[in-house]
Structure formats: structure tokens, C-alpha cells
Amino acid sequence: MTERTATTGTLSTAGPVLVIGSGLLGTSAGLALSIGGVPVHLQDTSPSARALARDLGAGALLDDGGLETRAPQLVVVAVPPDVTSDVVAQALRDHPDAVVTDVASVKAVILAELTAKVDAGGLTAADLARYVGSHPMAGRERSGAAAADADLFSSRPWVVVPHAGSAPGAVARVRALAIDLGSVPLQMGAQEHDDAVALVSHVPQVLSSLVAARLVEADDGALALAGQGLRDVTRIAASDPRLWAAILVGNAGPVRDQLRLVSEDLATLVHALDAAAQQGPLTPGAMAAASDTVRRGNAGVSRVPGKHGGARRSYAEVTVLVPDSEGQLGRLFATVGDLGVNIEDVTMEHATQHRVGMTTLSVVPEAADRLTEGLDARGWRVVQA
Ligand SMILES: NC(=O)c1ccc[n+]([C@@H]2O[C@H](COP(=O)([O-])OP(=O)(O)OC[C@H]3O[C@@H](n4cnc5c(N)ncnc54)[C@H](O)[C@@H]3O)[C@@H](O)[C@H]2O)c1
């Protein structure tokens, strides 16, 4: 977690802000707002979750007394998607002067549930005008306050999802929150959002989980060969099953549609590999189908935006063998800094049998030779590509 001290009055969000749900997202938002000098109140059905968020510096608790007495101006609901509409509706009723947003990963189902509450008389249309859904495209595979980070939202897209009746002032306040937390706000309708995240977030989660699930009964011998490819594909397979079950069923139609397309592609490849397995690798069509799978993936991955949401830039990679002991990685980074080179990205692969890590530094191509020579001259073992 990032250690930063509070600064007063640097954000445009007016407090107090009430954060309901003090897990990963709520605590991260509470930390960033508190550091920016905005008073934050925390609520959570779990006493231990809210106490942990308070102890980490994300805000104050009702249980402790001494809360800022002014009513909240903004409520941020950061609870699982399946309970979000109930919590949003209660917040709209309890805090009649506040704008209410939620950060759930699905949007259309929550808006439909809130609209149904208006139709049933449990909420007024004027209440609903103060609600603007949102979704920061930032997170990680761990849940709870302990994984929170004040910089979680930094440079990430934050989708602001107004509905037809949202008050313009409410939309502006949610956009301001996104900017205050370091994000880049984008505006979309609920269904447009859900279709987009099915493709870029929900299906990747399913496929990562399915690949990792194949490992459950794998031999230890096979697992000992695991390299960076497997680690890259399975990082998000460690995500919370309860949260993701609610996300997947909450966006069932768009996720099903994307998975059907993936499953058609998979069936084509399986068919070609079946022919190669039975009739030999050079059986007509097999190479074409295999290469097409990877080639279409190349075309897709080249469209994934790079760092800070900009166009993906090609970096040169310099791989260095780093002894797996205290301070070695810090020493490597310090040497790279002394050489005047900026590290754009870094990945580590641990050799399973030796106490050494392969550290791959991504740098701008112009710096690669200087870095390689400089590290070599200072005794680092640079692995030639
Ligand atoms: N995890 C991610 O990467 C990520 C990213 C973007 C958005 N989101 C969305 O943010 C929301 C929160 O996710 P998270 O990862 O912080 O989950 P989390 O499990 O870390 O935290 C959720 C918190 O909500 C509390 N809670 C549950 N029901 C409640 C209720 N009725 N009232 C008050 N508190 C309640 C839980 O006790 C828990 O502390 C979800 O809707 C999720 O879809 C998650």
C-alpha cells in the first residue's frame, strides 16, 4: 500500500463523503479522498472490515463517535453487485441531499432494479435523479481493505454511467470524483458499458479461471515447468468467486454472447488439431488453423491500449538474472536509475530450481543498448535475447 500524508483542500469533491462497503474499492477510494483532505465516513456490514479500513486511514466510523456532523454530500457504494441496488436505494432515502454513485462492475441490471423500485413506489423519481452509476476500470485479484491502495485508480478509465433522469449536477460530481481519484472519466450508457466490459474484463476472467482450473489435477512434474506464460494468463484466476459469480450473472447476456464466439473459435481449432493428431502434423488445413489462431491474437493484442491509456508503444526488453536475496532488486533498479534509464514496465520470472529471478525490464528502444552495456560493465548478468 502507498504511504502518503494528508493534504487539505486539493480536491474538488466536497465532503463529507460516505463510503458504503469498505473492501478493496471502498477503502482505496477512502484513502485517496482522506489523503486529499476530504472527510470520509465509512460503513460496512462487517465490523472487522470497517475497523480495518479505519485503521488504514481510509476514514472515520460511526461506532467511534466524533464524526463530522454535516450530512454527506456524496455517497460511494462499493458493495458486491447483487446487493448494490438495495444499498443505493437506502442511501438515496437516508441522505436526501447527497449524490449517490456505485462502483459495481455491472450497470444495466442495477439501473433496472432501481427503476423497478421507483415503479413499485419504494423510491421517487426525484431520488433517482441523484443517482449516477459508475465503474472504475481499476482493481486487482484480491478483495478486502488489506489489498487497498490510494493509487489504485491512478490513470485508469472511470466509466460514468448516467441514466435518462440523472441530474446534470449529479453527473458533474461523479466525474469530479473520478478526476480527484486520478482517473480519466468516460461517459457511456449502461448497456453500452456492459457490452464493453463483457469483452475486455468479464470474458478474460472466465478464460483465466478455466485455464487455471485445468491445473487442479495436474502432475507436480508438469507444474514445475510453469513459466511466465502461465503466470500471465492466470493472475486473475485468484479472484474472489463470490464477487465474480455476481458479476457474471449480473452481465449474463453479453458474457454469454462473447463466450459463444470464443467457443466457435475454439471448436475450429480443436477440429484442426484433431485432424493433425490423427493424420499427422502436415495434414491439410492444420497449420493454417493453428497459425490463424495466433495471428488473430497478435492483431487483437496490438489494439490493447498501453500505459496511461495511450497508444501501445513497443518497448525493448532487457532481461537480467537477479539473485533471489535481500536488496538485489533494489540494487538493480538503483543501477538502472544511475544509468539515466526509465523503467517503463517490469516482469519477474522465478526459476523453479535455482535461487535466481529473471527480471525483464521494458525500456524505450533508444535506451536498450546503453542499458545493456551499462549493466554488463557493472557486473550484472544480462541475458542475450
Ligand atoms: N475487485 C475489483 O477489481 C473491482 C474493480 C472495479 C469495481 N469493482 C466493484 O466494486 C464493488 C466492491 O468490490 P470489492 O472488490 O471492493 O469487494 P470487497 O469484497 O473487497 O468489498 C466489499 C465490501 O462490501 C461489504 N458489504 C457487503 N454487503 C454490504 C452491505 N449490504 N452493506 C454494506 N457493506 C456491505 C463487505 O463486507 C465488504 O467489506 C463490487 O461491486 C465490484 O463489482 C471491483
Ligand SMILES: O=C(O)C(=O)C[C@]1(C(=O)O)C=C[C@@H](O)C=C1
Ligand atoms: O486487474 C485486475 O485484477 C482486474 O481484474 C481489474 C478489473 C479488470 O478487468 O480490468 C476487474 C474487474 C473490475 O470490474 C474492473 C477492473
